[in-house]
Amino acid sequence: MARKSLGNIRRSFAPWADPAAIPQVRFESVTKRFDDIAAVSDLTLSLYPGEFHALLGPSGCGKTTLMRMLAGFETPDSGRILLDGQDLAGIPPHLRPTNMMFQSYALFPHMSVFDNIAFGLRQGNLKREAIAARVAEMLALVKLEGFAGRRPDQLSGGQKQRVALARALARQPKVLLLDEPLGALDKKLREETQYELMDLQAELGLTFLMVTHDQDEAMAMADRISVMERGRIAQVGAPEEIYEMPANRYVAEFVGDINVFEGVVDEVKGEIISLDGRHGPIILDDPDPSLAIGQTVSVAIRPEKISITLEEPAQPTNKMTGEIWDIGYLGDFTMVQVKLDGEAGQLVRVALPNRSRRAERPIAWEDRVWLSWDVEAGILLRG
Template sequence: MPSLGSIRRSFAPWDDPAAKPYISFKNVTKRFGDFVAVDNLSLDVYEREFFSLLGPSGCGKTTLLRMLAGFEEPTEGELYLDGQPLKGVPPHKRPVNMMFQSYALFPHMSVADNIAFGLKQDGMEKGARDERVAQMLKLVKLEEFARRKPHQLSGGQRQRVALARAVAKRPKLLILDEPLGALDKKLREETQFELMDLQQELGLTFMIVTHDQEEAMTMSDRIAVMDKGIIAQIGTPAEIYEAPDTRYVADFIGSVNTLEGKVVSSDESHVTIEGPDGRIVGGLRGSKAPADGQTVWFAIRPEKMQVSREKPAEAANALEGEVWDVAYLGDMTIINVKLESGNVVQAAMINRSRLVDDPIGYDERIWLSFSADSGIMLER
């Protein structure tokens, strides 16, 4: 079977029945009064995994990490780290460090003293402490800034100090709560790859909370998409993007067009639907086809649609419409197209050359075409 998306590396312990989870949430529920922040959730994370919790504000992702760090106790259920139950274990006795979005650096201390703070609190001998601090400074490439105070650093440099302080104690698990949220877009993108390299070099397990889908897609081995205290789907970035389980997951990760229709026929790999936008043939989600007459939704990403002024002769699917909006983004051009039904769908055209002889403009009649395997049929 062809792979979904590109493969970063062969690390995939979740596919090994013999692999033991490093972190386990077992039927965990967390209530704050009448509000259920986490609802009967079970989740396994493996050693050396870079795992992301992704979802909108209030979906329960930070509450999960706070329970793991020991700042909150579950109302129901159990948590395990490396096979050991965490119930009743205070935060300072857990082999876990948590890095917050604000970084929480001590403003009156130098970079080196900030990194050394936790080691000093643990009673590490000064010689060993100085050696560890030097290792951390080298690791995050801040050797020449050791004597500076936090206010003398850029946002990215402060982020690296906070990271060095978090990993200096060599925790089994590093928890990161929106760690890159305070950085500008370019620096955030650069830091994502630095975090990935650092995690690989140290061999640590990372759990990160983010609402930034691109951040989660870039860094993660796996992603858990959360919704109202439950997990909507867990998978690799490619699985989440190319084979979402529901319209919610499809819509939360990237841009997507969803076209509604009723099933008129199906086979082992494809489903044909008839709806307001015409007849569409699309890929089957899972091994069981929906029943004839059932309402389903065809989900397709904008970049998987081809744009043309003439109807393609060989296309499995073709929709005609009027150009409603055009947005030039540099690397691509986004075109919103109003179909005959009144539905507006989005197509993305890669700008492969600097100059375009005859660009598509507003109010033009165009065709959007796509193969049957470019999108997927969703039942909910």
């Protein structure tokens, strides 16, 4: 698929920030139980026209169940699901203006690429000429012209994924549902396909709802992410909001690597909070008028926000010392684990970008080092 810049489109797209914006999809207090287990519990969520939304969470958190209820494969026990203002209750899957692309692609092995894409169109009793024209349009859209006569076993993983996508789009759904759409692809192809899907979604102007447990995938592709935990939404926001301003400890620990330090509030002055931490004083810039002196709180620091030096930093706070415990070279960056001094011996992860082509490491196992960070780097965890 041809690439194009999405910068201007994605920067300006934020209908959820407009109080007058009307959602295209609305989950209202939706609950779904399987026996005594609530897969989805009293969940409310709005999706807006043209949004690429990701449901992110671990296995069993309810994200796939939520998507299947929108598709019509599961029925809510309570609550409503609206699409363009219409209650979807009682409408079977094949009559809903949605279509799903399954993780396994679910291609018919005995059918050609053409017939796989045409299958849903034939259920709609379209004329043969109209079906042929639509299939040709879909093959061109996913850059598979010339593949119409092949069977699925004659295709690569990436080509199968494109056929499944073409089949899902052929009936022109209002909302496309993607269930772990890139899970079967290798890492390099998965990364390439992420941007192709983003381009295609922007070109078509459709609403995409994607289920994934891959945080990098959600962060790269989605306009907004709903992080789910035990059938509920822990936080909804743009990728940078989820990463830089997690609503609670669960979100902070699930999305990206994180270091968590405990401390007791000893001063609140404007937006600056001072803590008496186990490994030294901590200061952070995170206004919270509800904090009280003497309150125990948690502070999160992302590994890439921490500096590591052999010499003690001049700053009086936000610094700790310890010993290099482990080093992992990952190509674009090196992940270092430092065991802090003290009885607890907390391990702290530090991400060091590999900016130069050097064979030697600036630090080595068992080196004594100092860790430090800016006051803006700390995230006060509120739950």
